[in-house]
Amino acid sequence: MATRPAIAEEVPVAPARGGDRPPGEPRRIGYVYLIPALLIFGAFTLAPLMHAIWLSLFQWDGVTAGKWVGLSNYSDVFSDPVQRKAFGHALILIVFYALLPTAIGLLLAGAVARTQVRGFTFFRVVLFLPQVVALVVVAVMWRMIYDPNNGPINETLRHLGLGGLAKSWLGDFGVALPAVGLIGTWVMYGLCMVLLTAGVQKIPKSLYDAARVDGAGPVREFVAVTLPALRGEIAVALTLCTIQALRNFDIIYNTTKGGPGDATSVPAYQVYRRAFETGQVGSAAAMGLTLAVVIFLLSTAINQIAERGAKG
């Protein structure tokens, strides 16, 4: 290492005309070019983030002078049952927002991998549609679908003579969280499917041919060829959906407002309530930042696992 000449030493340090230097030479002036982007990034991303971190150390109602409380807003995230419960619900929602949609997407992708489907683009568009609809619209629509008295789900069940299965979907303490979760599944599976089928299309046909020559059936083919080749896409789908699951606000806010009781309360909803309604800005900031850290950790973990698998 010591032998490696420092580039700067070989170049005359203070040239009369800067333009005489050969191209590609590192120059301090390079950093100047970064300034515009850095300023924008700093002003709109870093500064608010820093400010949020700063606020999270206070007990502040948004109007009067705040009180320094150190890290106690963060310890509340873990000790306050209301906040802990909200994070618990978010983790359950990952099953519905990330695992289920990815599984459904995989099934669809696996099916597509084996055969040519005529008019596939059309089906892809239809299946992708939930992603395009604004979440508020999705929530309002599902509220109607789940309506216990004349919502289509219960009506259908009653017509089929299965009235006993009809439920107060969003009003029942045990059912509300899965019911809200299924809305997420409906929204997200199209995205997973598109990502995964795109992945399938880049798998060389020869691999499938080889598998078939070796006598592999559809299941074997899926496990041995499709699944490993899709590792990257699965990681992307899982990451996107997990983030969506954890920051989920619109659907909760517009369907149940966290109810019944607090059976569907989630961190993002708590952040909104604390920051804008109940004057607990510090606590909201702490919850929001904790949520950001959880999202960061989970997506790192997902990608680590995917990468490690790819090497092994």
Added chain:
Amino acid sequence: MGSLAVVAATALAAGCGTPGGSSDDAARTTTTASAKPDIAKAGDVTLTVWDQEVRGGQAAQIKKLNQQFMAKYPNVKIRRVAKSFDDLNTTLKLAVSGPKAPDVVEANQGLGVMGQLVKGHLLRPVDDYAKIYNWADRYPSLLLDLNKFEPTGTTFGTGQLYGLSQMGEIVGVFYNKKKVTEVPKTLADFEAQLDKAKAAGDTPIQFGNLDKWPGIHEYETVLGQTAPKDAVRNFVFQKDGASFDTPEFQAAAGKLQDWVKKGYFTKDFNGTGYDPAWQRFAKGKGTFLIAGTWLVADLADQMGDDVGFFTMPGTQAGDPVALGGESLPFTITSKSKHPDVAAAYIDFLTDQNAANILTETKNLAAMKYDTPAPEGALTQDVATAWKALGSADGLIPYADYTTPTFGDDLGGAIQNMLALKDSPTAFTADVQKKVDASKSGN
């Protein structure tokens, strides 16, 4: 850890002071008005007003009154900023504490909005103007109390007056006149009618509680009959010794659970939205609907003369008690440079002329003035109920005022209770625990 140090250093370097610390908390010196100011001689004034009067009749009345005020005082220009209720509540604090604060704002009652603003000394008390314009004679006492705050901003219902509201609001019972021929005189009468409706195969009370807050209205409507009105008021205003965990508060929960068990409410009410529930009532399904006067225009439109309104009768016939309140008060900000003009404007929005215009535009004027009888049977029922409540001093305030988080806390607890998950005693104990926790948190 190194990165954390960097973060902390950057935060400090960014010059973040204590949040909110810059607005000096020292009591501002406000001049006290002692005589009726002459607005015509106030010079050219632009009064910026933030209100949430955006729907139908509300928008009509404020537009008309603003025009009349500007015609009366050509030197005053009103710059109106109309916002939705939610938008107003979430943006008001920043606007009022900012450098270009509006002069007059509608600040929602209770600790969440008004309390915070009072605590930050951002609103100007109007007791001096109240004396000059004699506002105390204009309103039933509870309606003034609701707009009063102690200077600390943590207790309300007493203290200094901060503003006036235009419209009254009652939560009562709408009934389908095709099915109910006689207005019940006592709670027992009402229950007998519920039983009859049930036996006839109808839904006795249309109820949708998915939105969490409607249950509070059902609960307090019954609570007004099982508990003395002062017990409810003292609890909401958090007077010393007042508690939610009392036999009277349990009795209301017990009564509601009884109704749930007898199937008097819409099936699966906890999963039914508020709007679908009242819309079903409007279409003629169901006998009664416990709701607020904000539905009057919609129900009258759809049901014509088939719908009537009464306040929930008590255990004995007599003076009515009902949940109710008033619209958001118009208040003056501390930073306003024209408090005299602002006060005259608020006076103008709530005088006899305003009461007439409110009635004309199908609003329920909160003031005690006599107004020409409104058109339509339903609006007349409501106006009669309002007068009766006013003279009997029978209004009890919304419980969601109690603490900033109480609307959600109580709404959730009532969902639990109505689902028969909590007994009445467990329910009241749980709610009181939440009140205590919220108070110690402040």
